Amino acid sequence: MININVPVEEDLTKLKAGDVISLTGTIFTARDQAHKRLLEEGAPDDIESTALFHAGPIITKDDDENYNMVAIGPTTSMRMNPYQADVISMGPKIIIGKGGMDNTVREALKEHGAIYVVATGGCAALYVDAIEEIEDVSWLDLGMPEAMWKLKVKDFGPLIVAMDSNGNSLYDDH
Template identity: 60%
Template sequence: MEYELSTPLTDEDINKLQVGDTVYLSGKIFTARDSAHKRIIESGAPMDLNGVVLFHAGPIIKQKDDKYEIVAVGPTTSMRMNPYEADVLDMGVKAVIGKGGMDEKTQEALVRNNAVFLTAVGGCAALYVNGINEVNSVKWLDLGMPEAIWELDVKRFGPLIVTMDSNNENLYKKNK
């Protein structure tokens, strides 16, 4: 199935999704990599995480005056976030976008929190940037541009594939 969903995501949105489905997102998504995940665990999130979509990405940003423009944004390897992701999901996150899948602890947290892992295709950074309307804000820029949390306003951002769902299904395990 193919779904167009608006953020923040709800349990009703997640209940529809199964591994193999294609998803397009509109609304707000937030980038977050290793350093941001670590700081969220240690200090708390700089935004309300309920219903949030986190994108494991370090965008290439161009700054002009006080405005930021995304030049390219593609997924980074998600397993780097394994030490933190289950705890971050427990804070209310409903979807994580990345590549390569995640560990069993994260899968259990997806089930426990009725959340999903969405795979973005690596090498499609120029394609994904087309779904971004603008950068709304940036948090924790002291971590550096790739590690900061970028709040992105998106429209039909995707395609994204449900590869780990809230029913304990995992496309990566099925296809091994």
């Protein structure tokens, strides 16, 4: 497994569809409504060279008003197809999700040297163990699952490169 530090400073074009990676650093969650708002209002934080995770985490708040991550798993990424290419042009280098994405995303990944990786569904409790800290949250008015959560992670994975920055996809018909 290849560990990638986020924000990404390395050239992701060396990664190929099928490679297995993990992430260490800062990632953000972003589902449908967060993608829409990113395009309407811009990012609430610096997303340049970061990773966006298509996830709606389960989060609780304790008596001291601290947030606690209970579980975080991928949501179906094709729902983000209408927004994803434009969001990729805003700077994130890694998109994390579940299932395939369309050719507009494939072209945006190629153009911006980015990758799309898939997280394994059903591993929400496993992925939460890699989260060291909830650093911030934006757009709570969208609801906890749709809010944009800023997370500090260590060895977050395994994640499989499903679409690389060279136009290859695990979802192509062979």
